[in-house]
Amino acid sequence: MQATIDNKAFYRKLWALALPIAFQSLMLAAVAAGDALMLGRVGQTEMTAVSLATQIQFIQNMFLSSITGAGAILGAQYFGKGDLRTMRELFNLSLKLSGLVSILFFAACEIIPDPLMRIFSHDEPIIEVGASYLRIAGWSYLLTGISQCYLMMMKVTDRVPASAFISTAAVVLNLILNAVFIFGLFGLPAMNARGAALATTISRVLELMLCIAVSSGKDAVRPDWKHFFGGRRELVSDFRRQCLPLLGGCLFWGVGFTSYTAIIGHMGADAAAANSVAAVVRDLVCCACNGIGAAAGIMVGNELGAGRLEMGKAYGIKLRNISWLIGFASTALVLAVTPLVVHMVILTDEARSNLTGMMVIMAVYMIGRAVNTVTINGVLDGGGDTIFDMYSLAVSMWGIAIPLAILGAFVFHWHVYAVYACTCLDEVGKIPWVMCRFRKYKWVQDLTRPEGTDAD
Numbered sequence: 001m002q003a004t005i006d007n008k009a010f011y012r013k014l015w016a017l018a019l020p021i022a023f024q025s026l027m028l029a030a031v032a033a034g035d036a037l038m039l040g041r042v043g044q045t046e047m048t049a050v051s052l053a054t055q056i057q058f059i060q061n062m063f064l065s066s067i068t069g070a071g072a073i074l075g076a077q078y079f080g081k082g083d084l085r086t087m088r089e090l091f092n093l094s095l096k097l098s099g100l101v102s103i104l105f106f107a108a109c110e111i112i113p114d115p116l117m118r119i120f121s122h123d124e125p126i127i128e129v130g131a132s133y134l135r136i137a138g139w140s141y142l143l144t145g146i147s148q149c150y151l152m153m154m155k156v157t158d159r160v161p162a163s164a165f166i167s168t169a170a171v172v173l174n175l176i177l178n179a180v181f182i183f184g185l186f187g188l189p190a191m192n193a194r195g196a197a198l199a200t201t202i203s204r205v206l207e208l209m210l211c212i213a214v215s216s217g218k219d220a221v222r223p224d225w226k227h228f229f230g231g232r233r234e235l236v237s238d239f240r241r242q243c244l245p246l247l248g249g250c251l252f253w254g255v256g257f258t259s260y261t262a263i264i265g266h267m268g269a270d271a272a273a274a275n276s277v278a279a280v281v282r283d284l285v286c287c288a289c290n291g292i293g294a295a296a297g298i299m300v301g302n303e304l305g306a307g308r309l310e311m312g313k314a315y316g317i318k319l320r321n322i323s324w325l326i327g328f329a330s331t332a333l334v335l336a337v338t339p340l341v342v343h344m345v346i347l348t349d350e351a352r353s354n355l356t357g358m359m360v361i362m363a364v365y366m367i368g369r370a371v372n373t374v375t376i377n378g379v380l381d382g383g384g385d386t387i388f389d390m391y392s393l394a395v396s397m398w399g400i401a402i403p404l405a406i407l408g409a410f411v412f413h414w415h416v417y418a419v420y421a422c423t424c425l426d427e428v429g430k431i432p433w434v435m436c437r438f439r440k441y442k443w444v445q446d447l448t449r450p451e452g453t454d455a456d
Helices: 007-042 044-053 057-083 084-111 111-119 122-155 160-183 191-215 233-263 268-286 287-305 309-342 351-384 387-411 415-425 423-427 433-440
Strands: none
Touching: 007 044, 007 084, 007 191, 007 268, 007 287, 007 309, 007 387, 044 111, 044 122, 044 191, 044 268, 057 084, 057 111, 057 122, 057 191, 057 233, 057 287, 057 351, 084 111, 084 233, 111 122, 111 287, 122 160, 122 191, 122 287, 160 191, 160 423, 233 268, 233 387, 233 415, 268 309, 268 415, 287 309, 287 351, 309 351, 351 387, 351 415, 351 423, 351 433, 387 415, 387 423, 387 433, 423 433
16 A cells, blocks of 8 residues: 655755756756856857866766765665664765866866877867867866765765755856856956866866865764775675665766767767757756656655655655656746847857757757656666666666767768657667666665664
């Protein structure tokens, strides 16, 4: 028998979690939007180069997301159980892994920025501008992993407003400095793309400083520095069980999305420019489903970790239904803003035409994106069913969407609309499969252990 939900309490908690997270996601997307708009006023080459260069951080975020995602899944359940000791150990583990990833990506951006840019474009001016961006922005990648661990722990410990405040402060500073450094305000020289990179790096420094300051409070969960290099073997095992499937899914998705960008980028500068703008709009519109999805994982995880399995199941069902509403609302929003977006940036006539078609296709894509984000990355992950995302991406993205896009772009020479539609096929096409997996309820499980127990 399904548990009865107190709707008032449910929506109070949902909005308390989802709205700050969605706002935080919006602020982060606003940086990309700000870069695109400001650099779009400088020139199409600068805008496209930075859009392609930031794909490196996008790939880094796939690794970081799998680490912080595993920490959030287990952290939400242990917080529901009230086990703060284990949460501090999870914090330590997340910091160690994220720090290692950040160092590797920093080194790559400083040592081989030109080869990295050649992955996404064969246009020499774009490569030159993008490489100059990466040499400066690489320093921000060094700090990102540490900040993300702090923000993750705030979210799962009912300190979502604090994490949203920190991200917002960093974004506001980033946008202000973008204008100052890109255009050379207040007597400074105009740095164009390099100015956007410098603004990003300075804002990341502020973000990390605020994370450390906010987490120094008495009631905050902080890293256990005395035992930083220690840790229980069973907890490492549990973390690995969640992290590896998440990493597989993140890499499938992240490298796949980067492949989409590379495929479109090699169809010409006009196609790449239109796709760059469309990607910014997509990220902005996805903020709502990102917020609901993150809240879903925390809410379901809290209930399951506290041993209230039926209530966790009921929460999951309700959140899945909400995801459909978010999807259709996102579709309507994309269609509504299309005329405005198309005329906001300086594009060639061909690029503007491409952008219009991409926006219409994206409107349909948003239904699948919203439903899958909340159901897979929220509800299923909240119960530890992380393996499904990896399987679904292997089939829908790598088995269908990417091969079709490659064939369409380089063999059959389809119009850019058709190729772009192939890159959107995976999210819409896997909805029936996702619904079948959801109804098996394998995600309804308590992942926590009594303190001191060993791994199975």
